[in-house]
Amino acid sequence: MNQTEISSRSGSVVGLESSLDDGLQVTCSDSSKKQFKFDLVLRPEGNQEAVFAQRRPIVSSVLDGYNVCISAYGQTGTGKTFTMEGTPENRGVNFMRYELCVNMLEVNNNEKIRELLVDNTNQSTNKCVFFCLNVN
Numbered sequence: 610m611n612q613t614e615i616s617s618r619s620g621s622v623v624g625l626e627s628s629l630d631d632g633l634q635v636t637c638s639d640s641s642k643k644q645f646k647f648d649l650v651l652r653p654e655g656n657q658e659a660v661f662a663q664r665r666p667i668v669s670s671v672l673d674g675y676n677v678c679i680s681a682y683g684q685t686g687t688g689k690t691f692t693m694e695g696t697p698e699n700r701g702v703n704f705m706r707y708e709l710c711v712n713m714l715e716v717n718n719n720e721k722i723r724e725l726l727v728d729n730t731n732q733s734t735n736k737c738v739f740f741c742l743n744v745n
């Protein structure tokens with residue numbers, strides 16, 4: 610709940626079973642309760658890392674050549690932007706994806722090594738180029 614809801618002493622209509630991570634219970638206006646099942650329900654105390662940990666396998670499948678789309682859906686003010694973007698101090702899913710680091714190294718006939726993506730001022734001949742890809 611946000612500060613306004615807390616200070617006006619609003620009650621939560623959503624309940625989580627303490628031992629399960631795939632369901633929640635909603636209390637209706639007539640006090641009846643409805644159960645809903647999902648693939649996964651993250652708990653309110655879960656942080657940005659917990660959200661990303663759940664999405665990590667899908668993000669990893671990009672490296673296997675699959676197209677991936679993560680969408681955030683929900684009522685206004687429920688935290689879609691916070692979850693995906695986060696804040697500078699508390700980054701969201703978009704900032705926790707993999708980082709690809711590419712180096713291209715040239716070894717010329719004087720056995721000098723040059724980083725091609727950094728320095729491209731001097732062209733040389735008889736060169737061997739290495740392409741390194743690091744995935745973190």
Ligand SMILES: Nc1ncnc2c1ncn2[C@@H]1O[C@H](COP(=O)(O)OP(=O)(O)OP(=O)(O)O)[C@@H](O)[C@H]1O
Pocket residue numbers: 611683684685686687688689690691692
């Ligand atoms: N998990 C969270 N922890 C702390 N603050 C949060 C969290 N989720 C959302 N908030 C805060 O709640 C407010 C609304 O969140 P946010 O802007 O992400 O909602 P939204 O779903 O993107 O809204 P809209 O659909 O109107 O764009 C923001 O001030 C945000 O910082």
